[in-house]
Amino acid sequence: MKTLKSEEAIAESLQLIDKVFRGSLVIKAGDFLKWKLYFRLGRLSWVTGGVNPNERLQRHLAIFCPKITPTQLQQIPLEHQPYREQKVLVDLQGQGLIQRSQMASLMESIAIEVLFDAIQYGETNNDNLSCNKVSEEQNDNLLLLLPFLNVDAILTEAKQQWDEWETAGFSKYSPNLYPTIKQVTLLKSVIKSDVEQKIVRSMDGNQTLRKIAAKNKIGVLDVTRFVLSLFDLEAVTFSKVPRTKNKTSTVIDSNPSKPIASAKAPSKKTPPKYHKTKANKSPLVVCVDDSPLICKVVKDIVLEQNYDFLEIQEPIKVIPTLLRKKPNLIFLDLMMPVINGYELCAQLRKTPRLKDVPIIILTGKDGLIDRMRAKMVGSTDFMAKPVDKLSLLKMLEKYLTVNQ
Incomplete structure (x- = not known):
């Protein structure tokens, strides 16, 4: 098992994957959070794990598969089972609802997002990540129908997105947070443009920053910048879970100063x-x-x-x-x-x-x-x-x- 702290260490661990490896590389954070990279014959075939896997899959299907209706999206099975996400894609391809090129783009985007989340956790927490290479049997009949992914290009893009996120000053804020309107009256006095109104209408506590960005076809950096300006005015608050899953139907976390799953990590004490x-x-x-x-x-x-x-x-x-x-x-x-x-x-x-x-x-x-x-x-x-x-x-x- 290898401890990780940054994207450079993740890249170093990926170099341990040989050309005949069949299995997964599991990146873990604590006892609960983990990300999993599947390999077949030493080549990356799928990336999953972290938070919101169901929301992530449905959001990407809505982006890359315009033929799929909202009703069909809701019918996609969400129960946990081996290779669930891969099975969904293969079934949709069989129904003619997704082309192979769309599937490749979707898989690549999901992989970049997952690695971004892993990098963010590693860069903003005191706890090191751990990486474990696991050999395992695979469903070859299923995986043969999926395109391979370029792991080097994906890691490079994930790192670039993280650099942009950190440079913007958002390192403490996960794009998986759920914003909710706190003061409607105050918002009415500061919202001017149609784009701002669209973003505000999406802040119902059940959509992440990423989903709001995708839904309104706006970059997640721009959405986050705008939402944080409202947060500073105390007009908006954040939650780490969707509002519908909160038993009290209220926002449980109004201080999103750390990424999801990092709330227990102590802050770093750096002397002047x-x-x-x-x-x-x-x-x-x-x-x-x-x-x-x-x-x-x-x-x-x-x-x-x-x-x-x-x-x-x-x-x-x-x-x-x-x-x-x-x-x-x-x-x-x-x-x-x-x-x-x-x-x-x-x-x-x-x-x-x-x-x-x-x-x-x-x-x-x-x-x-x-x-x-x-x-x-x-x-x-x-x-x-x-x-x-x-x-x-x-x-x-x-x-x-x-x-x-």
């Missing part, structure tokens, strides 16, 4: 990291962001300009650390665990020794509502993720030149 230049009195730039990737990008640009740099990844340490260090400029992430950027910015403005320090809200949600709220809590400026070097340099020149 101070980087001092050779100059004795260089201005100090602080980046408050729980993403190591974002901190590194900002750090590299700041140090190039011969400014001192401090990164803080734990929100609860921000105020005491800043009081000691006396920064000249603060980049503040909007979406963080425990306390969000709006609340933290408001607290900083109430702290006499920090109330005049320029604060740049750093976020993947660059909307009018976000900008207005940021101004209301005292932010100096607003910069969208992913971090653009030219934009960051302009901020440094604008605010450090004035304050030196």
Whole structure:
């Protein structure tokens, strides 16, 4: 058994699959969550597991098989049985409801999504994943009817999607979360476009972010960015299960700060990291962001300009650390665990020794509502993720030149 932490380790484990292997590679997280990659003659033939397998299959069938009616989708058997998903595809192909090319695209998309979820868990939890290669008998008569998958291309695409998700600042939020409207009156005052109205109408607590995106033919990144802007306004809440499965018919989790199945994982405690230049009195730039990737990008640009740099990844340490260090400029992430950027910015403005320090809200949600709220809590400026070097340099020149 091999422990995993990231997509590189998953790729390393896949290299252990030889050309005659018949069986599966099982990636496990704790006692309950697992993902399973099926191989036949050393080639990938199916990927499954994780959360929402039934929702995932029905959603992909609706996308890739337009001939299938909603009624037919509802008739697809959901009970657990060996090779259930593969049998569904073969049966649909026999009925002429799905072509082989559609089947290949559907299988590839499901595989990318499953590996994305595994990567997200590995990158955002303290618990390592485990990987176990299992030889097993297979239903060759069934698997022979399915196309093979390109495992290298699928893993590359899953990694790219994860990088985009993390860069947008969404690493703590699973696309498998179910958003539900909390304050209808507030939504009426902020929703303007037809697209926004379509998304809001889909937030009934029974559709994941992924399903809402697919249903409205909008990228899941765009849907998540918009829904999180409503979450910041406390107009929307999240659940890890569909509302119909919640016995109390109410949303059970209003703080989706971790991906599904990671609620018990303790948060990482990262001490502030101070980087001092050779100059004795260089201005100090602080980046408050729980993403190591974002901190590194900002750090590299700041140090190039011969400014001192401090990164803080734990929100609860921000105020005491800043009081000691006396920064000249603060980049503040909007979406963080425990306390969000709006609340933290408001607290900083109430702290006499920090109330005049320029604060740049750093976020993947660059909307009018976000900008207005940021101004209301005292932010100096607003910069969208992913971090653009030219934009960051302009901020440094604008605010450090004035304050030196």
